[in-house]
Amino acid sequence: MGFYDVYKQWEQKDVDGLLKSVTSDDVLRTLAKTRLHEQDYLTLLAPAAQEHLEAMAQRAHDQTVAQFGKTVVLYTPMYLSNYCVNHCLYCGFNARNNISRKHLDAGEVEEEARRISETGLKHILILTGESRTWASMDYLKTCVAILSRYFTSIAIEIYPLETQEYRELITAGVDAMTLYQETYNEALYDRLHVKGPKKNYRFRLDAPERACEARMRSVNIGALLGLYKGRHESFYTGLHAWYLQKHYPEVDISVSFPRMRPHTGSFNPDYPVDDVNLVQAITALRLFMPRAGITMSTRENAEFRNQILPLGVTRMSAGSTTVVGGHTQKNQDTGQFDISDERTVDQMALSLSSLGYQPVFKDWQAIKA
């Protein structure tokens, strides 16, 4: 049984109805528990839980400090290629969008790596669009070999791979992967992904499990908030994370809550997630999974990121660009979406320190055989 079966079981239970049926007393009873299960998590995501948001936030803060201390791991994304064969209605890299396409060669990857490493960062996240021509396994391995000389942790956020391919990248030096399901709603997923390999819902849904199977050290999942009802997406994201942690206890499971940002194209989210809903989602996840990492990217603005820092966040990006070669090159028209927090790594580190948190530049040591 894979996570798809878990999803199917819950789909038959009328999640909307369950969320609406939760009472304030249900929430209080849940908050009194020391260990939460799936139904408890749903309770904390219900509309009735919003009146208890402060209590949830305080408990989430305490849990986070106990588990992780007052520390935040910093990383930055590096876009390697924006060539993409998929036609996804909401994405700036959509094959049909008329944007400049770019692909970094080995020399450019090295130059980007050198520039980023000057900031002191040791964690890098590499991203590509889905193109096995422009971002082939051989290309990725070449890039990882270069990046291994500059960074002690290399994460990938690329198209879903087979288990054996994950193994090969781990052998090459990758230790972490991020993959967003975009939406857990299967029917909507089919409509949004008009054409291309990404249309295969199950292949994407099972990819984090394949990465775990391959012994990836850290796996980060999420839904692109705005495509469908936020409470649903948060619920299934948490359930998915819970499922992975149960079946792969040795893997660091973490969750992101990316809200849709403006990008090239004309897609507007039907279900925008406001700040209250996002805080509820973050705190509920922290209480449900006290040990899970929670990543907050520069999709959110500086002020909001500062404010939600104590609520459970353990990883943040800094000095970000979504442009291919954006750390070194002037051509800035290849981005996937606009970022909101444009602080440099230095500014981010200073800001965290002033808020009483230690910016952690290195939290993993590559231990290749």
Add this chain to the structure above:
Amino acid sequence: MTAFLNAGDALEIGGKKLTSRLFTGTGKYASDTMIPRIIEQSGSQVITVALRRVDFQSGTDNVMKHIPTSVTLLPNTSGARDADEAVRIARLARAAGCGNWIKIEVISDNTYLLPDGYETVKATGILANEGFVVLPYINPDLMVARALVNAGAAAVMPLGSPIGSNRGLMTREMIRILIDELEVPVIVDAGIGRPSQACEAMEMGAAACLVNTAIASAADPVAMAMAFGEAVRAGRRAFLAGPGAEREKASASSPLTGFLYQEAR
């Protein structure tokens, strides 16, 4: 007895004599700049550091810069999921100049962060053979502990309760068995949340305590470090002093045998 309370009561591990029986850590602090004062105020002479966190190349973000050279470094294998990874991390630590002490942490369950005894025994055997002073973090399981001693562990480090939980000596009875049965030092690691709990562990006969979260998560970590230093010293003194036996009732007289002595009085 007074000799034991001073230098004569040193804890010997790996050829070193330690007069402080409080081990501290480097994780979870809002700033690493606190570390020298934590060391100073607690009196700790051993500090554990996760190799995964050490950036030897960094001029600014390097925890090692904050650790006084007089303190014995106890690198740990945080992040290792099996014996092989623990061994590789330990070798990297030694090659990087962190000395030959190693705290083995093999954790294959990220929900409870409980140590994997089987893999820990394997790693201990390999590293002890390579000349490391091995201090493994374990569940307080006598059979695992004996296997570790046979594999060459210099001490064992049983958890008091799950790591970071601050819940104290939940495994008290199991730790007591290790203290009674093992010939190597038993250092209580993980879960100690209050100085009184560290004091209790020392009163029981633990050789030392390792405390990190309880100090790092205190409102005033430096003051809490001092409190732990005092508590560990007090507990050790109490252990050496030989606490009186516990009784369930007050026992001012001898109700059952007092008649034997009535005439003599």
